[in-house]
Amino acid sequence: MNTLHKPNKQQYAYQVIRSRILDGRYPPGHKLVIDQLARELHTSAIPVREAIRLLxxxxxxxxxxxxxAIVTPFDEEAYLETLSVLAVLEGFATAESSRSFPHEKLDELRAYTKLMEEALDSFDFSLFSNYNKEFHKLTYKYCSxxxxKEQIHSTWERLGTVRKSGMTMKPSRMKRSIAEHYLLIEMIEKREDPEKIESFTRNxxxxxxxxFLEDKSSQPKQINY
Known part of the structure; x- marks a missing residue:
């Protein structure tokens, strides 16, 4: 007997629109036309309108x-606040996870980091970001x-909602990030003091x-005449 429940029209519209926002298909500022969405989703305007209210x-x-209705524009303050919170949460979770991190999973961390290098070499910054996220999910996976971990997941999702469309680290920061990943792997492998691992991950x-702030400050200021 199939116990899976098919989402109703409102839930389906919510899931589809939400997914398109989070993966960047609907960038910040994108206008949502209810009638057009209803046609795409083969439904009436009512469930789409209800889904938009939930979003x-x-x-x-x-x-x-x-x-x-538009996709919420980039909120710089929210981005900085969310990334700061993520730094604290992931730092603690990674430190706790390091106490029982399986030795055989270290190669998986190295593999993700290698894939990040390859993504950077091919200028695929979206793929780089995806592998980076998977790397960190694995580092704190064994936190009990x-x-x-639920709060970290929620914070990652919030980061996705406030991040500017197409926003990535500069290649120079990406290279340093990769180097820091290898150092973190080494620290976990050596079972270093969890407090040191927490501090390193947070930083x-x-x-x-x-x-991000340095890049922003180096950009020329716009002059309005």
């Missing part, structure tokens, strides 16, 4: 005067605190934040 509650969609994340 507004998730802060994924905003309403702009004279434009209607399930609530903490690894914060280095990305610092690189």
């Amino acid at each position: 507004e509650a998730d802060s994924l969609i905003s309403f702009k005067p004279y434009s209607g 605190n399930r609530f903490l 690894h994340k914060l280095n990305t934040l610092k690189a």
